[in-house]
Amino acid sequence: MQNWDDLRLFLAVAREESLSGAGKVLRLDPATLGRRMARLEADLGKALFVKSPQGYALTAEGTDMLERAAAAERAMLAVRRPASGTAEGLSGQIRIGAPDGCANFVLPQVCAALARENPALDIQIVALPRVFNLSRREADMAIGVSAPTAGRLVVRQITDYTLHLAASERYLAQAGGIASVADLRDHPMVGYIPDMIFDRELDYLADLGAGRVRLASNSVAVQMNMIRQGGGVGVVHDFCLPFAPGVRRILRDTVSLRRAFYLIRHADDARTPRLSRFADALVAGLRAEVARLQVLDA
Template identity: 30%
Template structure:
C-alpha cells in the first residue's frame, strides 16, 4: 500500500519564504521562528518529499530543479489561500478585529496617529496596526489592508482615491542664511547646498523643483526620512523642501516667494475588502477628520 504524503501548509510557507529570502535566517525571522526550528522543519519537509529542495552554499539557498518545480505549485496554492482569506474577510461584519495600515514614517506620525488613536478609543474591540514603511506593500497578498501612498496604486483590483493634498515649503536655518546668504535672492544656487530625498526617490516632484530652482547648488545631505531632513536643515546643512506640517514647526526660515509643488496622497485597498465594515468605518472616520489639504 502506498503511503499518502501529508504536508503541513506552515512548512510550505517556510519553503516559500526561504526561496524568496535566499537565507534560512531571513525566512525564519519573517515567520517568527528560530533558525534551528526552521532548519529542522525544512529537513523534515525534504525527507517527506524525498528530494532536496535547495542547494546550500555560503551565498545562501538556491532552488534545485525539484525546488523550482515545487515553487510554482506552492505559490499558486498561496495565492488561492490569500484570495480565499480576502473573500472571507470581505464578508465579515462588525467593528472588531485587526486592520493593518501602511504609510510613510512622517505621514503616519504627523497625519494619521491622532485620528487613528481616536478611532481605536471609540472602537475598543478593534486593533490598528500602523506600519511605517516606504515599500509598496502588496494589498493582494494582505501585507496591508489599507495603504497611503504619494503615487497612485497600480492594479485593476485596487480601490483607490485621492485622500489629502500636502503643501510643501522651502526652508533654511537662520545660521545657514548668515553663513551662505539668502537662497531666495540667488538665481541659480551657486554657493548653496541642498538637503534632498535619497536616490531611490529621485522622481519626486518636490526634489525636481528643488534642483531646478537652484541648479548650481551642491548636494550636502540625503535621506528618505523627512524628519531627518528637517533636523539636518535646522543644524545649517542646507536648503530643504519639507511638508509644511513639518517645516513650519521647526526653528527654520520659510523662504518667501519659494513655492514647491504640493503632492497628493492616495488611499487604497483591495476590492475584495470593499464591504468589510470595519475598513469602511475607518476610511469614513479618516475622511471626516483629516483635512483635504494640509
C-alpha cells in the same frame, strides 16, 4: 484542498519572505516551518518558493497561491469577527503602510484618535520609503504619493498637500538671505538620496534644477532634522513645520509644490465592511489633520 493551518503558515512565510521572520510571527522553530513548507510543496506538486540565502521569494505558482490563501484568510476572519463591522466599533488588527513623512507627522494623531474610539482595534503603522506590495499582504492598505495604474487595486485620493523650501533661522542668520531660486546654487541642499527616490513625485529638487545634494537621506524625518541642525536648504512638507520650531519657509511666492496622498487597497478588500469602515474613518481623519497642520503653519 489545503487545511487552514497549512495556509496560515504559508501566508506568514510569504509575507515575511523568510523562515526566521515567519517563525517569530508564528512562534515556531524555523526548521519546523521549513519542513512544513517542503511538505506543502510536495502535496501540491509545485514549487511555491525560490529559496536562497536572502530568504524565500514566491514563484509564479506561489503568488497565485498567496492570492487564494489571502482570500481564505479574509473569509475566516469574517466568520470569527461577526461584530467587527457593527455600530459597536471596529476590532481586530489593521496594518497601514505609509511613506515616512505621513507616518511620522500625520498618521500618529489620526490613528491614536481611531484607537480611542475603538478600544478593541489594534492599528499598526509600517513606515517605509518605498511602494508597498498589497498582493503580498505586506499591509491591509497603503498610503502612496501617486496613484498606481497596475494591479487589482482600488485607489482613492485622500487629500492634496503643499511643500516649500525651508531652512533653519540659525542657518539663514549665518548664511545670509536667499532672494531667488538662482541663489540656491550658493547653499548646501538637503534632500533624498538620488538613487533611493522610489516615486517620481518625490524628486523635488530635480524640478528646481538643483544639482548636488550635500546632505541626503531616504527619510523625510531625517531630512527635517538635518535642516533643523542648520545643514542647509531643503523642500519640506508644510504639515511637518509645526513639529520643527526654528525652521521657516523661504521663497514662498516663488516655489510652491503640490502633491497628493492616495489610499490604496486590494480590490478584494473593498468588499470587506470592516476594512471599508476603517478606510472611510482614516481618510476623513487624514484630510482633517493635514488641513489643520497646514493652517497652523500659515
